[in-house]
Amino acid sequence: MNLKHKVALITGGAKRVGKALAIALAQQGCNVVIHYGRSAEAAQQTITELNTAGAKAWLISADLGDEAAVETIIPFAVEQAGRLDILINSASIFPPEDFMSAASATWDRSMMVNLKAPFLLSQAFARTLPKDRPGKIINLLDASAMRPQNHHFSYTISKVGLEGLTMAMAHALAGRNIQVNGIVLGAILPNVNDDPALFERLAQHIPARRTGSPQEVVNAMLYLLQTGDYVTGEIIRVDGGKHLV
Numbered sequence: 001m002n003l004k005h006k007v008a009l010i011t012g013g014a015k016r017v018g019k020a021l022a023i024a025l026a027q028q029g030c031n032v033v034i035h036y037g038r039s040a041e042a043a044q045q046t047i048t049e050l051n052t053a054g055a056k057a058w059l060i061s062a063d064l065g066d067e068a069a070v071e072t073i074i075p076f077a078v079e080q081a082g083r084l085d086i087l088i089n090s091a092s093i094f095p096p097e098d099f100m101s102a103a104s105a106t107w108d109r110s111m112m113v114n115l116k117a118p119f120l121l122s123q124a125f126a127r128t129l130p131k132d133r134p135g136k137i138i139n140l141l142d143a144s145a146m147r148p149q150n151h152h153f154s155y156t157i158s159k160v161g162l163e164g165l166t167m168a169m170a171h172a173l174a175g176r177n178i179q180v181n182g183i184v185l186g187a188i189l190p191n192v193n194d195d196p197a198l199f200e201r202l203a204q205h206i207p208a209r210r211t212g213s214p215q216e217v218v219n220a221m222l223y224l225l226q227t228g229d230y231v232t233g234e235i236i237r238v239d240g241g242k243h244l245v
């Protein structure tokens with residue numbers, strides 16, 4: 001897909017990895033709708049940077065934990081931008097809990113924000129696309145989904161589900177020329193509550209012996225969007241080999 005003058009919607013695009021993906025798309029001539037939850041100021045700053053990169057950009061705020069709010073996102077994006085070609089499901093919550101401490105409410109919210117919202121958004125996106133127009137969906141996944149451990153329990157299971165959803169949607173949408181792929185992230189950016197030193201120590205447990213960078217996620221995204229037109233249902237692991245150990 002030639003990204004020039006296309007429009008991408010990125011959930012959780014105000015900051016961190018979502019923002020890096022947005023800026024990279026703008027640099028390729030793609031216009032961007034930034035969805036955010038609570039980071040209004042950061043989202044506005046991202047819009048300024050996207051405009052500086054030469055892209056048109058729009059903002060939408062919606063709580064992905066609220067199904068009614070989720071349902072407003074795609075219609076709003078299409079109304080503002082005039083079209084949508086790409087959906088990137090990047091937003092997620094990461095509540096700390098093990099199996100014994102996992103609460104029913106946290107489970108429900110993780111499944112809503114991390115799994116059901118991407119499902120609803122992808123379905124609405126596919127329904128919106130005219131039948132003769134190609135589309136791309138990319139879901140951001142987690143290396144821990146392949147070998148679940150006893151931490152961030154409901155988050156991990158939601159990402160296991162999102163990996164399955166990625167493949168099921170790829171199958172369902174292949175005939176519509178909509179490719180659905182996943183990018184698994186290893187240790188790319190420290191969680192906001194984590195000690196950065198702890199994050200760096202993670203490198204000892206990664207076969208590549210280092211943490212990754214948002215640019216490495218950008219590289220995988222650009223491959224899938226720009227040259228991967230016959231690639232669907234694929235999971236690209238940007239994790240320095242973490243899934244192997």
Ligand SMILES: NC(=O)c1ccc[n+]([C@@H]2O[C@H](COP(=O)([O-])OP(=O)(O)OC[C@H]3O[C@@H](n4cnc5c(N)ncnc54)[C@H](OP(=O)(O)O)[C@@H]3O)[C@@H](O)[C@H]2O)c1
Binds near residue numbers: 063064092141184
């Ligand atoms: N960072 C890593 O090293 C890493 C590792 C493995 C997997 N991943 C995955 O890669 C993706 C991006 O990572 P990240 O670290 O950039 O993510 P992040 O900072 O943890 O979260 C991204 C955004 O999600 C949004 N969000 C969360 N709950 C929301 C809600 N209820 N409604 C609306 N928005 C909500 C937040 O937007 P607001 O701030 O606007 O509220 C937040 O900025 C995530 O799916 C993550 O699971 C990341």
